[in-house]
Amino acid sequence: MNLFLNIVFIIAIVGMAIAMGIASYRIIRGPTLHDKIVALDAFGVMLMATIGIFSVLLDTSYLIVVIMLIGMLGAVGTIAMAKFLEKGWVIDIDRDSDE
Amino acid sequence: MSSIIAILVLSGVFFSIIAAIGVVRLPDMYSRLHAASISSTLGVSSVLLGVFLYFWYFNNNFEMTLLLAIVLIFVIAPTGAHMLARSAFHSDVEPYKLTILNELRRDEIGHEELREEDKQRAEERKKEKELEE
Numbered sequence: 001m002n003l004f005l006n007i008v009f010i011i012a013i014v015g016m017a018i019a020m021g022i023a024s025y026r027i028i029r030g031p032t033l034h035d036k037i038v039a040l041d042a043f044g045v046m047l048m049a050t051i052g053i054f055s056v057l058l059d060t061s062y063l064i065v066v067i068m069l070i071g072m073l074g075a076v077g078t079i080a081m082a083k084f085l086e087k088g089w090v091i092d093i094d095r096d097s098d099e
Numbered sequence: 100m101s102s103i104i105a106i107l108v109l110s111g112v113f114f115s116i117i118a119a120i121g122v123v124r125l126p127d128m129y130s131r132l133h134a135a136s137i138s139s140t141l142g143v144s145s146v147l148l149g150v151f152l153y154f155w156y157f158n159n160n161f162e163m164t165l166l167l168a169i170v171l172i173f174v175i176a177p178t179g180a181h182m183l184a185r186s187a188f189h190s191d192v193e194p195y196k197l198t199i200l201n202e203l204r205r206d207e208i209g210h211e212e213l214r215e216e217d218k219q220r221a222e223e224r225k226k227e228k229e230l231e232e
Binding site: 002004005008009011012015016018019020022023025026032034035037038039041042045046048049052053055056059061064065067068071072075078079082083085086 | 101104105108109111112113115116118119120122123128131132135136139140142143146147150153154158160162164165167168171172175176178179180182183185186187189190192
């Protein structure tokens with residue numbers, strides 16, 4: 001890695017930290033629960049980018065699997081919370097009902 | 100090559116910061132959702148594309164997992180945003196008070212009822228203004 005890219009990636013990881021810090025304000029005090037989940041979704045997606053930059057800075061490719069894992073878990077968590085807040089349950093037992 | 104990587108990564112970080120500011124500053128839940136889902140998807144996928152080009156060009160390994168993660172973000176982030184918006188509408192999260200037209204509510208309860216509701220809301224807003232003055 002040359003010096004230019006090193007500086008660029010350090011600036012990038014500082015910027016991602018600033019963005020995650022700003023978003024965590026809305027996680028802690030959103031007026032409704034939906035606001036918190038929106039901010040938590042954005043936080044998880046930003047965490048994927050941060051781990052990508054971090055794996056470049058550490059010069060390893062083992063952390064790339066973690067990016068996939070966080071993406072899948074965050075998406076499943078968001079969808080499960082949305083469905084739970086809408087209906088009161090996550091997995092439909094009676095799929096013919098209108099509720 | 101390193102300039103392309105730098106442009107991709109820095110623009111992605113810029114879009115992520117814009118998304119975070121939008122999540123904090125916008126007035127109601129629906130506009131916050133729009134800010135979060137659109138710009139964080141674009142920002143994070145361009146950062147991951149930069150990381151992918153870095154590993155391909157400098158370390159000479161073609162990380163298929165990163166491309167898969169980019170495709171995953173593009174498929175799953177709009178789905179999650181759509182489900183969150185529908186869930187918020189059905190559990191009565193209030194839109195911003197200056198919202199002019201609520202088309203989904205109009206389709207559910209009909210034109211005339213919605214017009215009466217709008218009149219009631221306008222009267223309430225007038226009363227609030229009088230109280231403030």
